[in-house]
Amino acid sequence: MSENAEDKAVSIPAQSDGAEAKSSGAATLTKDAAPGETLLKVTGLQKHFPIRKGLLQRQVGAVRAVDGIDFEVKSGETLGVVGESGCGKSTMGRLITRLLEPTAGTIEFEGKDITHLGVGGMRPMRRDVQMIFQDPYSSLNPRHTIGTIIGAPFRLQGVTPEGGIKKEVQRLLSVVGLNPEHYNRYPHEFSGGQRQRIGIARALALNPKLVVADEPVSALDVSIQAQVVNLLDDLQQELGLTYVIIAHDLSVVRHVSDRIAVMYLGKIVELADRESLYRAPMHPYTKALMSAVPIPDPKRKSAKSERILLKGDVPSPIAPPSGCRFHTRCWKATEICRTTEPQLLELKPGQRVACHHPENFEDQAPQDTVLLSDAKEAAELVPDAVLEESAETSAAVAAEVHADTAEPAAEEPSEPAAEEATEAPSSEAAEAGSEEAPSSEAAEEAPDAAEASTEETAEDAAPGASDASDDAPESGGRK
Numbered sequence: 189m190s191e192n193a194e195d196k197a198v199s200i201p202a203q204s205d206g207a208e209a210k211s212s213g214a215a216t217l218t219k220d221a222a223p224g225e226t227l228l229k230v231t232g233l234q235k236h237f238p239i240r241k242g243l244l245q246r247q248v249g250a251v252r253a254v255d256g257i258d259f260e261v262k263s264g265e266t267l268g269v270v271g272e273s274g275c276g277k278s279t280m281g282r283l284i285t286r287l288l289e290p291t292a293g294t295i296e297f298e299g300k301d302i303t304h305l306g307v308g309g310m311r312p313m314r315r316d317v318q319m320i321f322q323d324p325y326s327s328l329n330p331r332h333t334i335g336t337i338i339g340a341p342f343r344l345q346g347v348t349p350e351g352g353i354k355k356e357v358q359r360l361l362s363v364v365g366l367n368p369e370h371y372n373r374y375p376h377e378f379s380g381g382q383r384q385r386i387g388i389a390r391a392l393a394l395n396p397k398l399v400v401a402d403e404p405v406s407a408l409d410v411s412i413q414a415q416v417v418n419l420l421d422d423l424q425q426e427l428g429l430t431y432v433i434i435a436h437d438l439s440v441v442r443h444v445s446d447r448i449a450v451m452y453l454g455k456i457v458e459l460a461d462r463e464s465l466y467r468a469p470m471h472p473y474t475k476a477l478m479s480a481v482p483i484p485d486p487k488r489k490s491a492k493s494e495r496i497l498l499k500g501d502v503p504s505p506i507a508p509p510s511g512c513r514f515h516t517r518c519w520k521a522t523e524i525c526r527t528t529e530p531q532l533l534e535l536k537p538g539q540r541v542a543c544h545h546p547e548n549f550e551d552q553a554p555q556d557t558v559l560l561s562d563a564k565e566a567a568e569l570v571p572d573a574v575l576e577e578s579a580e581t582s583a584a585v586a587a588e589v590h591a592d593t594a595e596p597a598a599e600e601p602s603e604p605a606a607e608e609a610t611e612a613p614s615s616e617a618a619e620a621g622s623e624e625a626p627s628s629e630a631a632e633e634a635p636d637a638a639e640a641s642t643e644e645t646a647e648d649a650a651p652g653a654s655d656a657s658d659d660a661p662e663s664g665g666r667k
């Protein structure tokens with residue numbers, strides 16, 4: 189994490205608050221976690237989305253998006269969560285922010301069980317837990333000014349900041365590096381990076397303790413990614429925030445995370461502090477993810493055997509493979525992997541892994557030596573050309589993330605509209621649109637969650653991907 193936060197005049201004053209008084213009878217959090225204490229504890233967390241068919245809408249199966257995960261987040265730390273698309277990262281993020289109702293398991297925030305709190309019970313807690321969404325194009329309502337968007341949390345919570353909402357919104361704009369005079373402008377007048385700053389300002393409005401950022405920079409150009417990551421980093425240091433940052437690969441989270449959880453098909457397969465994970469990844473899947481985004485390190489560059497490209501897609505979470513879920517794509521898989529699910533065990537201090545045949549550690553099932561027939565076909569070496577391209581991106585982010593020379597956002601280079609438009613894949617826009625309006629199944633199953641989502645975010649969310657695609661900035665440059 190960068191150390192240049194001291195220069196920045198970032199501070200959020202205590203709020204004068206009417207919300208807690210109003211919500212008598214609702215859960216009120218009184219205990220503040222000191223740095224290093226457990227802020228969030230998740231145990232056996234599951235989310236199974238029902239699959240219904242026929243006129244009677246009978247349940248015929250379930251998408252096991254999150255299928256029994258345990259982890260803790262300590263106050264003041266950044267937990268990175270990585271894994272390929274579809275492995276349940278976003279669902280996990282929405283569960284811990286209680287935008288979705290869990291199927292099983294518990295979520296404790298500051299020692300309080302919040303697993304099944306309803307909308308009323310969650311209201312005071314919503315101040316403490318905020319989410320930053322992936323797509324800055326569709327997560328802001330194009331019909332609202334940014335003043336309205338960033339001020340919405342105050343109105344929803346009935347909070348009146350000192351000096352009024354407008355003054356506080358303008359202060360938040362300058363905190364995230366935007367011009368406070370742009371209070372009355374609309375989202376389409378801003379570039380992607382600027383819009384993500386608006387999303388961050390909205391998330392910070394109520395002075396949260398935990399911020400869950402779901403792929404906060406993946407829709408942005410690489411150079412802008414580093415600026416937004418730096419901003420999150422500086423804000424964390426100034427405001428003592430705790431982050432859960434979700435990403436599909438390690439290129440961004442590895443620079444900002446204290447610990448990293450690697451997810452595969454609804455499970456955490458490895459959870460370790462950053463240093464241990466990079467020095468000696470233990471799960472073959474972690475190793476594959478790391479080699480997909482090579483570290484610009486000459487020692488590793490020459491090690492061809494480290495360059496692993498997994499074949500095939502993540503299997504369906506409707507019917508995940510037996511035993512170890514990764515066994516169908518693992519080059520080390522043996523019979524025990526097919527039949528017996530490995531538990532997430534702390535094999536080294538601070539490093540938990542769920543694998544029978546871990547890397548960089550003694551074999552947990554040494555008697556089982558015969559590879560499954562698919563194992564030899566499971567992965568291949570990555571051609572050097574692909575690696576080089578990937579290393580360039582990775583190096584560019586690395587160079588900027590740690591550069592103390594991070595320019596103030598007002599100097600952020602222009603982002604041409606055309607470039608911006610191509611950076612936001614339509615599927616992401618569609619997802620972000622549906623984010624605020626979960627599928628009818630999900631909404632049916634978790635009315636509280638759907639309502640909560642609506643309450644907090646839909647007001648300022650674009651109705652869908654089509655709106656987002658209309659949002660090409662009129663002028664890509666900063667206003």
Ligand SMILES: Nc1ncnc2c1ncn2[C@@H]1O[C@H](COP(=O)(O)OP(=O)(O)OP(=O)(O)O)[C@@H](O)[C@H]1O
Pocket residue numbers: 237251252253271272273274275276277278279280436505626627629630
């Ligand atoms: N509302 C829903 N109804 C049914 N299935 C869902 C719903 N939301 C997510 N899923 C499914 O759950 C699985 C996990 O999805 P999730 O979005 O959490 O994964 P992810 O790792 O965040 O992937 P991505 O990076 O693509 O968002 C996927 O198979 C997805 O199709």
